[in-house]
Amino acid sequence: MTNSWTDIKNTDLVIVMGGNAAEAHPCGFKWVTEAKHHRGAKLIVVDPRFTRTASVSDYYAPIRPGTDIAFLMGLIRYMIENDRVQWEYVKAFTNASFLVKEEFGWSDGLFTGYDEEKRDYDKSSWDYQIGPDGYMLTDPTLQHPRCVWNLLKAHVDVYTPEMVERITGTPQDRFLKIAEMIGECSSPTKTMTSMYALGWTQHSKGAQNIRGMAMLQLILGNIGVPGGGMNALRGHSNIQGLTDLGLMSNLIPGYLNIPTEKEPDWATYMKSRAFKPLLPGQTSYWQNYPKFMVSFMKSMWGEAAQKDNDWAYHYLPKLDVPAYDMLRMFELMDQGRVNLYFCQGFNPLLALANRNKNTSALSKLKMLVVMDPLETETARFWENHGAYNDVDTASIQTEVIQLPTSCFAEDEGALVNSGRWLQWHWKASDMPGQAKYDTWIMAQIFLRVRELYRKEGGAFPDPILNLTWDYADEHEPSPDELAREMNGRALADVYDLADKTKLLTAAGRQVKSFAELRDDGTTASGCWIYSGSYNEDGNNMARRDNSDPSGMGVYSNWTWSWPLNRRTLYNRASADLQGQPWDPSRPIIAWNGERWEGNDIPDISPTAKPGEVMPFIMNQEGVSRLFSRGMMRDGPFPTHMEPFESPVQNVFNDRMRGNPVARVFASDVEKMGTSDEFPFVATSYRLTEHFHYWTKHNKVNATLQPEFFVEISEQLAAEKGIERGGRVRVWSKRGEVWAKALVTKRIKPMICDGKTVHVVGIPLHWGFVGAAKKGWGPNSLTPFVGDANIETPEFKAFLVNIEPAVGEAVS
Numbered sequence: 001m002t003n004s005w006t007d008i009k010n011t012d013l014v015i016v017m018g019g020n021a022a023e024a025h026p027c028g029f030k031w032v033t034e035a036k037h038h039r040g041a042k043l044i045v046v047d048p049r050f051t052r053t054a055s056v057s058d059y060y061a062p063i064r065p066g067t068d069i070a071f072l073m074g075l076i077r078y079m080i081e082n083d084r085v086q087w088e089y090v091k092a093f094t095n096a097s098f099l100v101k102e103e104f105g106w107s108d109g110l111f112t113g114y115d116e117e118k119r120d121y122d123k124s125s126w127d128y129q130i131g132p133d134g135y136m137l138t139d140p141t142l143q144h145p146r147c148v149w150n151l152l153k154a155h156v157d158v159y160t161p162e163m164v165e166r167i168t169g170t171p172q173d174r175f176l177k178i179a180e181m182i183g184e185c186s187s188p189t190k191t192m193t194s195m196y197a198l199g200w201t202q203h204s205k206g207a208q209n210i211r212g213m214a215m216l217q218l219i220l221g222n223i224g225v226p227g228g229g230m231n232a233l234r235g236h237s238n239i240q241g242l243t244d245l246g247l248m249s250n251l252i253p254g255y256l257n258i259p260t261e262k263e264p265d266w267a268t269y270m271k272s273r274a275f276k277p278l279l280p281g282q283t284s285y286w287q288n289y290p291k292f293m294v295s296f297m298k299s300m301w302g303e304a305a306q307k308d309n310d311w312a313y314h315y316l317p318k319l320d321v322p323a324y325d326m327l328r329m330f331e332l333m334d335q336g337r338v339n340l341y342f343c344q345g346f347n348p349l350l351a352l353a354n355r356n357k358n359t360s361a362l363s364k365l366k367m368l369v370v371m372d373p374l375e376t377e378t379a380r381f382w383e384n385h386g387a388y389n390d391v392d393t394a395s396i397q398t399e400v401i402q403l404p405t406s407c408f409a410e411d412e413g414a415l416v417n418s419g420r421w422l423q424w425h426w427k428a429s430d431m432p433g434q435a436k437y438d439t440w441i442m443a444q445i446f447l448r449v450r451e452l453y454r455k456e457g458g459a460f461p462d463p464i465l466n467l468t469w470d471y472a473d474e475h476e477p478s479p480d481e482l483a484r485e486m487n488g489r490a491l492a493d494v495y496d497l498a499d500k501t502k503l504l505t506a507a508g509r510q511v512k513s514f515a516e517l518r519d520d521g522t523t524a525s526g527c528w529i530y531s532g533s534y535n536e537d538g539n540n541m542a543r544r545d546n547s548d549p550s551g552m553g554v555y556s557n558w559t560w561s562w563p564l565n566r567r568t569l570y571n572r573a574s575a576d577l578q579g580q581p582w583d584p585s586r587p588i589i590a591w592n593g594e595r596w597e598g599n600d601i602p603d604i605s606p607t608a609k610p611g612e613v614m615p616f617i618m619n620q621e622g623v624s625r626l627f628s629r630g631m632m633r634d635g636p637f638p639t640h641m642e643p644f645e646s647p648v649q650n651v652f653n654d655r656m657r658g659n660p661v662a663r664v665f666a667s668d669v670e671k672m673g674t675s676d677e678f679p680f681v682a683t684s685y686r687l688t689e690h691f692h693y694w695t696k697h698n699k700v701n702a703t704l705q706p707e708f709f710v711e712i713s714e715q716l717a718a719e720k721g722i723e724r725g726g727r728v729r730v731w732s733k734r735g736e737v738w739a740k741a742l743v744t745k746r747i748k749p750m751i752c753d754g755k756t757v758h759v760v761g762i763p764l765h766w767g768f769v770g771a772a773k774k775g776w777g778p779n780s781l782t783p784f785v786g787d788a789n790i791e792t793p794e795f796k797a798f799l800v801n802i803e804p805a806v807g808e809a810v811s
């Protein structure tokens with residue numbers, strides 16, 4: 001989230017599109033209710049199904065799964081056409097006026113630089129025109145045909161309300177009503193908040209869905225302001241913490257990057273980071289990258305990381321591919337190229353796309369280790385459960401080892417919520433039986449591996465032998481010690497950078513914040529964005545003061561949020577060029593003539609004069625990007641792309657299947673179905689009564705939602721002769737499932753490009769382990785293809801067929 005849960009109460013308009021907050025985030029959803037109560041806020045829901053969120057909305061529109069970009073570009077076109085633009089914001093705080101290279105353009109739904117063979121873009125034309133002074137050329141009047149604003153205008157021109165209806169199936173009158181409601185938020189005193197989750201991410205162009213809404217929010221002047229923002233509603237209780245701490249194959253904690261093969265040494269690695277500002281006088285915050293990176297290396301390897309060995313840069317693995325995401329790992333497993341898979345707190349047999357492929361992949365391992373408090377389907381993938389898990393057990397040689405762990409309620413530590421708040425929690429109960437803390441298990445493995453390296457040597461023992469491991473009990477690092485390590489400490493006395501005689505923090509003490517981190521080896525910090533969470537003031541994550549003097553839901557002394565306890569990111573943009581809040585009735589920070597002050601920690605230097613330093617200091621140009629400048633792999637503007645499996649052709653290019661640069665492997669393209677064989681669009685989702693695959697162990701949840709079902713419209717049921725509550729067979733190119741049919745008015749057929757499109761809804765909670773009845777969920781059917789930028793599988797739009805189950809395989 002750019003903002004926080006509690007900030008949602010400050011909004012005038014909530015749009016839930018690409019999520020179902022009332023059911024998947026029922027506790028957080030109360031802030032929508034607060035906004036309705038406090039400000040008379042309205043709620044818009046755009047979802048293929050009429051959800052429980054839709055049932056309390058002011059306005060609802062259906063949409064065909066996988067077509068949100070067309071809807072969003074249509075909204076941007078409407079705002080431009082009808083002058084619903086926060087002009088002052090757009091001109092000052094976005095790159096609207098920047099000139100783009102002459103070579104850049106697009107046709108047939110593709111941008112310049114596409115290489116069909118490589119399935120990739122050469123992005124060199126997706127950039128600004130740079131003048132002789134090294135800064136980009138701009139036209140503040142927005143007249144120049146090559147300025148971002150005019151290119152954007154031309155790009156969205158095709159997304160007329162007619163085109164939006166043709167692609168998305170959303171009736172024009174509904175689209176226009178929503179556009180009108182959103183358009184009101186272009187006023188500086190009205191804001192909209194975007195709440196989204198998997199309805200947007202789980203597509204082969206998921207990241208572009210989100211960019212589409214971010215661009216709309218910038219045009220309305222809604223980023224950085226109270227009640228505004230892009231608010232990703234995160235999944236597991238600590239999934240925000242997972243990305244913060246770099247548990248992605250291509251990340252180092254704090255959103256630093258694992259080096260690639262093309263960066264063999266420190267100097268090369270740093271060359272493409274720590275960018276110089278692209279505007280005179282601008283702050284480009286990533287110039288501090290070396291401080292964060294060196295502090296990380298010192299935290300990992302202490303004395304072994306020195307300036308003259310490039311801070312032990314050679315210890316870091318170098319990526320030979322963009323990422324070892326789950327799709328790639330299971331593809332490699334299936335190719336027989338992985339021997340051991342360590343599966344911690346994850347049930348991929350049910351959670352990942354194309355279960356048949358995953359069963360085959362797991363069968364090729366030599367060993368599978370599962371660390372989990374519960375029995376999972378993944379740990380039992382080799383067991384035959386009839387049609388529910390139809391495997392030939394005797395042929396599977398994988399050795400499976402289960403290590404029982406504690407679960408969150410038996411453990412202490414911080415969970416990071418969607419609003420970036422690190423909330424400390426304490427254990428509620430002891431763990432049963434032979435269960436152990438995850439940290440204890442990890443420590444045993446590390447200590448034993450180190451022992452082996454000590455005894456036997458090996459190809460490259462140094463990163464293991466030299467790893468910092470200075471916990472009081474080496475067998476059990478405590479949550480407290482780990483949290484202190486993330487915050488970081490001074491290894492030598494740390495002095496002020498300007499006044500070299502002023503001692504900031506003495507050697508051995510916790511650093512106050514990342515402002516004290518240094519690139520000369522005098523500081524260590526495991527995760528720079530968490531610096532400040534546990535300093536000499538103590539454990540700030542454990543704070544429980546719920547006072548809110550401004551009444552704006554800031555709660556600055558409740559736990560701690562990254563960065564620097566700031567609650568709203570980009571909050572400098574909540575004030576105009578003179579530093580005064582766009583909406584004086586909803587101030588969060590303001591310039592008082594000498595410094596910034598207010599209810600939140602400003603996100604620029606407190607003394608940076610308004611008009612001199614632009615608000616988006618994480619971009620080297622200081623402003624936000626309507627044109628994304630080479631960051632995205634699939635285009636600097638979002639463009640409509642059909643899902644890989646679609647009932648209609650791409651209106652812009654009928655040769656093109658799916659996102660042209662999506663993560664897809666050759667063997668999986670063969671496993672894609674077409675609409676003549678599989679005429680119906682399926683989408684998958686969760687239910688309030690279950691949490692994925694583990695609440696089915698609990699009798700109460702299992703009783704509330706006992707049985708796997710699929711949802712279809714009354715029209716599709718009539719067409720196929722399916723009875724309410726009857727059993728159906730649903731199949732895709734990759735597998736089949738049997739389910740009970742829930743025939744509902746909540747799903748209705750749509751007309752797209754002149755064709756009737758039926759949606760089949762498939763909830764995901766059933767398997768063959770636990771107290772609930774056995775079932776499948778959607779992943780026996782889903783395609784093995786992922787987003788171009790972030791590799792999330794396309795779980796939300798694929799093709800199936802359905803029929804009444806006669807002679808069904810299971811009872």
Ligand SMILES: Nc1nc2c(c(=O)[nH]1)N[C@H]1C(S)=C(S)[C@@H](COP(=O)(O)OP(=O)(O)OC[C@H]3O[C@@H](n4cnc5c(=O)[nH]c(N)nc54)[C@H](O)[C@@H]3O)O[C@H]1N2
Pocket residue numbers: 017018019020021023024025046047048049051063064065066067068196197198199200233234235236683684685686687688689690691692796797
């Ligand atoms: N009770 C409960 N709560 C949970 C979870 C749980 O299992 N149970 N899981 C947690 C996790 S890990 C996560 S990630 C979050 C997920 O939170 P959400 O993303 O809100 O949950 P989903 O139910 O997967 O999908 C949301 C909605 O997206 C819609 N949708 C599908 N395709 C499209 C599309 O193309 N466009 C649009 N606009 N909408 C579409 C679906 O109909 C569905 O209503 O929930 C978390 N909360």
Ligand SMILES: Nc1nc2c(c(=O)[nH]1)N[C@H]1C(S)=C(S)[C@@H](COP(=O)(O)OP(=O)(O)OC[C@H]3O[C@@H](n4cnc5c(=O)[nH]c(N)nc54)[C@H](O)[C@@H]3O)O[C@H]1N2
Pocket residue numbers: 198202235236344345346347348350351352371372373374376405406407408411438684685686691692693694764778779782795
């Ligand atoms: N078709 C389709 N597929 C989907 C989705 C979808 O919408 N549609 N959603 C996707 C999403 S967003 C998600 S997040 C995944 C969810 O997929 P998973 O993350 O695999 O689902 P969970 O059942 O939440 O699995 C978490 C496991 O962690 C264990 N656990 C709990 N606490 C601890 C602990 O402290 N330590 C350890 N070691 N284990 C612990 C639980 O017992 C459980 O078995 O599914 C994905 N798959």
Ligand SMILES: [Mo]
Pocket residue numbers: 234235236
């Ligand atoms: Mo999730």
